[in-house]
Every structure is written in C-alpha cells, then in structure tokens.
Amino acid sequence: MNWQDKLNKEGLRLTTPRRVVISVLEAAGVPLSPQTIHQRSLDADEEIGLVSVYRTLEMLTDLGLVRRVHGHEACLGYVLASPGHHHHLVCRSCSTAVEFSGMDDLSTLIDHIQEETGFLVDEHMLQFSGLCPQCRKRTPHHDQD
Amino acid sequence: MNWQDKLNKEGLRLTTPRRVVISVLEAAGVPLSPQTIHQRSLDADEEIGLVSVYRTLEMLTDLGLVRRVHGHEACLGYVLASPGHHHHLVCRSCSTAVEFSGMDDLSTLIDHIQEETGFLVDEHMLQFSGLCPQCRKRTPHHDQD
DNA sequence: TCCTTATTGAAAATAGTTTTCAATAAGAAA
DNA sequence: TTTCTTATTGAAAACTATTTTCAATAAGGA
Numbered sequence: 001m002n003w004q005d006k007l008n009k010e011g012l013r014l015t016t017p018r019r020v021v022i023s024v025l026e027a028a029g030v031p032l033s034p035q036t037i038h039q040r041s042l043d044a045d046e047e048i049g050l051v052s053v054y055r056t057l058e059m060l061t062d063l064g065l066v067r068r069v070h071g072h073e074a075c076l077g078y079v080l081a082s083p084g085h086h087h088h089l090v091c092r093s094c095s096t097a098v099e100f101s102g103m104d105d106l107s108t109l110i111d112h113i114q115e116e117t118g119f120l121v122d123e124h125m126l127q128f129s130g131l132c133p134q135c136r137k138r139t140p141h142h143d144q145d
Numbered sequence: 146m147n148w149q150d151k152l153n154k155e156g157l158r159l160t161t162p163r164r165v166v167i168s169v170l171e172a173a174g175v176p177l178s179p180q181t182i183h184q185r186s187l188d189a190d191e192e193i194g195l196v197s198v199y200r201t202l203e204m205l206t207d208l209g210l211v212r213r214v215h216g217h218e219a220c221l222g223y224v225l226a227s228p229g230h231h232h233h234l235v236c237r238s239c240s241t242a243v244e245f246s247g248m249d250d251l252s253t254l255i256d257h258i259q260e261e262t263g264f265l266v267d268e269h270m271l272q273f274s275g276l277c278p279q280c281r282k283r284t285p286h287h288d289q290d
Numbered sequence: 291t292c293c294t295t296a297t298t299g300a301a302a303a304t305a306g307t308t309t310t311c312a313a314t315a316a317g318a319a320a
Numbered sequence: 321t322t323t324c325t326t327a328t329t330g331a332a333a334a335c336t337a338t339t340t341t342c343a344a345t346a347a348g349g350a
Contacts, residue, residue, distance in 0.1 A: 013316045013327060035306085049330040054307065070215045072270055089264055098262055105254035110273070112250060117243055118278035119234055125217055125272045128255070133263035158296060158347050180337085194299040199338065 010063065017052035020044070021060075022080075030095040031069040031077030031088075069097060070127060086124075091132035093139075098132070155208065162197035165189070166205075167225075175240040176214040176222030176233075214242060215272060231269075236277035238284075243277070 003022055004014045024040045025032065032040075034057060038050045057078050060066040067081035069088050076090065079097050089098045110121050131139065148167055149159045169185045170177065177185075179202060183195045202223050205211040212226035214233050221235065224242050234243045255266050276284065 008317080011327085015316070015328060017329070033306095051308085051330060052328080055328085068217065070270065072213065072268075074220070089258060089262060089266070091264065092268070098264070100258055100262060105250065105257060109250035109254070113234060113245055113273065117234060117245060118281075119236065119243070119273070119275045120281050121234070121273045121275040123217070123237070123274045125215065125270070127271075128258065128264070128266045128269045130264045130266040130268065136263075136265050153348085156296085160297060160347070162298070178337095196299060196339085197297080200297085 006063070006065065012059065016046075017048040018056050018059075020046045020048050021053055021056040025066065025078065025080045029079075030097050031079045031090065033075075033077045036077065070125070071129070087126045087128075089128045089130065091135055092129045093131055093135035096132045096134075151208070151210065157204065161191075162193040163201050163204075165191045165193050166198055166201040170211065170223065170225045174224075175242050176224045176235065178220075178222045181222070215270070216274070232271045232273075234273045234275070236280055237274045238276055238280040241277045241279075 001009075003019075007014045007018070020041045021037055024037050024044070028040075034050065034053045037057075038048070038053045041048045041053075057066060061068065061078070064083055065081060066078045067086075067088070069076045069079055069090060071090075076095075079088070082099060084101075087100055089100055090096070106124070106126065110124070113119065114121055146154075148164075152159045152163070165186045166182055169182050169189070173185075179195065179198045182202075183193070183198045186193045186198075202211060206213065206223070209228055210226060211223045212231075212233070214221045214224055214235060216235075221240075224233070227244060229246075232245055234245055235241070251269070251271065255269070258264065259266055
C-alpha cells in the first residue's frame, strides 16, 4: 500500500508538506530531528512550515509509520518504521539506522525479569548503538575507538 | 562510600543544593523531572535554584550516579543509579522504577544481532514498562500479559 | 580562621514545541 | 471538470524547557 492510500484510509490527506517530510525521511535513512527535516525541505526547494513538520511527525508516529529513536542523552530523531518491528540499531559514526526483530531472545529475558521482579511487563524500549559494517571497515582497529 | 566522599574524590563539593537534589531522588524512588525535583525542594522548605537542579543532575549523570530514564514518547526523568547496572523497569501506573541486570540474556541477543546485521554493537539502552506487583494487585483483571 | 576557587542563583539568552486562527487546498461528489 | 466540505497549512504568538552569564557566596583544604 502506498502512502496515499495509507493516509486516505484513515481519513487523512496526502498533502505537499506530508509528502516532503516522508521523502526526506526516505532519502535519509537515519534518524532526523524536526529541525533537520525542515532544513532539508529548504535545501530541496520544497519549503514547508516547521509547524507542519511537527504535526506530520506526530501523525505518522500515531499511525506507527515513523518511530522516535532515543539515545542515552536525548532523542536522536525520527525514522520511518516498518510495522511490527520495534527495535533500532544506530551507527554511532554515520547514524545509519537499522531495524531488527529480536523478540525470541527478548521474551526469554522478559520472562526472567517478570519472575525476578514480580512486574507485569507489557512494553519495552530497546535500542542499540555501535558501528555499522561500512564504518567498521573505515576504522583501523576493530576494538572500540 | 558516602555522597560526601564520592564528590570530594572528584574535586567536587557537597553543597546544600546537591544534598537536596540527592535526598529528593532518594525519597522518590521514581524518575523525576528537573521541575519536579525543584518543586519538591520548595515543598520541603529547602528552596534551591532550578538552575542548580539542572547542573546537579548533569554532574551526577556524568559520574554515573543518576540515570536518565526514557519512555517511548519522551524523557521520563532522572533516577539514582547503582553503578554497573543499566536497565530500568518502570511501572506505568505508579512510576516506581526498579533496576535489573539482564546481561546474560542480552549478550545472546547481541550476538544474534551482530551476526544478522554486521554491526559491532557496543552500547545499548533497554527499558521496560509494565505494572509493579502492588499495582497488579490493585488492578481487577490480570488478563493482558 | 583564612584563602582559594568551585558553586550558587537571578536574569537574560537560547532552544524547542504547541496553540491559534484565517487562508488554502485535498479529495469526494455532482 | 467544477463544486463543496473540511482537513490542513503557515505565520505569529504563546508556552515550556534548558543554558549561559556573572557577581556574590560558601565549601573545605591549609
């Protein structure tokens, strides 16, 4: 299903600002902040309002079509999300973000945690950072820098 | 080692504002925002500047003595951290935060991810939310897992 | 107690995000 | 295509969060 249909299905319209936000995210492939997305729309001569960037990101996040990615210190930004998967792996050198599913290993962990703590775990946030294959090659040593 | 020594060891001073921030965090046991910490200092007739709250949190975070806790949407706040452990489990009802270690299960997961993606994983952020034992009891149904 | 200097707090500066509202344009219907 | 309804836009203002500046203060070693 294309973006047009995805939005129309929800009674939403595929407008120019929304199209631009989506294409910027598609072109980037790394988490981008609202400010960065706005700047890139200017760079591409597709000026849209910063306010619309915020509203579009909120809408797409609600629909599960983009995901917020966090670092330890702050929110890194937003990336397009494929539905159903919830985890990101971000390269700390080039910021490339990859999605992965790890529910099998994770459900074991969740079981252990529930036993240990007595909590009922129903939501989780798991993110990894490291070096992507390209940046590993570029780095002389394979340890950590 | 007490707080006095922990700070002095680093050439830092244990001042009244720092003492207040720490005691508010100790008393809370749940993640608190800078604003909330400030408000509680007023409530306790221990007025300190909001600016000092920010600076104290930054300092304690740098020393690894407090940790930022994130939710999917935003930063939930700061909690005291015991050194070495990195994961939090937060109750979505009462915000109680518990630390846990899950490195055994997690290292399996990390191995799998490294194989699948070719990334070198060197940092991770893992947080869970759910219901703590007390809030489970208060909740009528135990249905959804 | 004295002295050095890390730290404080008020205000101002900066940054990030949300709300308001009249004007616009998407997309369904004719 | 044209018309119509209303979701959406964008500029400005409001709001909230965070950082910087700097003179005054106080922590803790000598």
